[in-house]
Amino acid sequence: MFEVDNISHKLMIYAGIIMYIFGSIGNILNIYVFTVWSRTKKTSNKHSHSCRTNNSSLYLLVSSISNLIVILYPLFTRIMLDGYEYHITKHNVFIICKLRYYILHTCDVISLTCICLATFDRYLISSRKVRLRKLSTTRKQTKLILLFIICLFGIHSIPIFKYYSVSKTGYCTIISTIYLYYYLYTFQIFLHGIIPIIFLSVFGILTFKQLRIISKRKNHYGTMNFDKQLSRMLLLISLAIILSSIPYCIEQSYLVLFKKNNRQYKSYFRLYHVACSILYYTNPVTSFYMYYISTRSFRLQIHKMFCCTRNTHLVIVYRVKPITMSKQDF
DSSP, X not given: XXXXXXXXXXXXXXXXXXXXXXXXXXXXXXXXXXXXXXXXXXXXXXXXXXXXXXXXXXXXXXXXXHHHHHIIIIIHHHIIIIISOXXXXXXXXXXXXXXXXXXXXXXXXXXXXXXXXXXXXXXXXXXXXXXXXXXXXXXXXXXXXXXXXXXXXXXXXXXXXXXXXXXXXXXXXXXXXXXXXXXXXXXXXXXXXXXXXXXXHHHHHHHXXXXXXHHHSOOGGGHHHHHHHHHHHHHHHHHHHHHHHHHHHHHHHHHHHTSTTOOOOOHHHHHHHHXXXXXXXXXXXXXXXXXXXXXXXXXXXXXXXXXXXXXXXXXXOOOOOOOOXXXXXX
């Protein structure tokens, strides 16, 4: 059993540190790219698609900011707790339990909601029906929706400060039985599990079907090609969210329903807990690399940042060789 515990600690330390480094770098680059994409172009362009992509870019920008916050604080404390066995006391319970879980669930739900809204926006944009395409919100409406989402989930998570505390065994726990079940069914099962899985599955499949139709059309001035890349990028991240959410939801449901939130893990269950925690943070950590692999426009934007290719207009100079004519030509 000691060997299993040792494997669990080392797995959390090594995997957690790698995820922390690459996840932080990736989300910083995500923020840069989506900030550029979400800007309103001042110069008029006859074939500009900025009005069609700004909504999704704004959603993905907020999602990347939320993911970065999740990595910088909740993931860091998870490494300290499961990897280095950092002890929780009454003196640090606010920082390790209350504040950590507030930031974790608020930012994670905001990120998932933004991914769902971006997927839904892609579905509307890629639809062949004009009626559905007109349902896509304007830039101003999108900002109001994002502000509403941030305020809603920020307020919704406030009870975490009151009901989260430290148990006698040194683990974060919820002291109210009523809120414990509300927390399980609302946060873990519905907001982290059922709702995003069903939503992303349904609209992901519908968008995929519409992408197949789009791929048969001519990519007029690259507009459809860009929309197709952005939709494919969202499909890939949606699949990652679905796969990473299921094991974590199973673990949390088992703890509440069968263990009465007793988080004093046995050796093999601790290993499963560490594996679920790593999978849970897979989505915010690997989002940049999924975007990079799946989207050519995303790669070009990253290359442009590192190569500092500001001048995109090339001047081609042709060398003209003078023609000499002999007397026989006259």
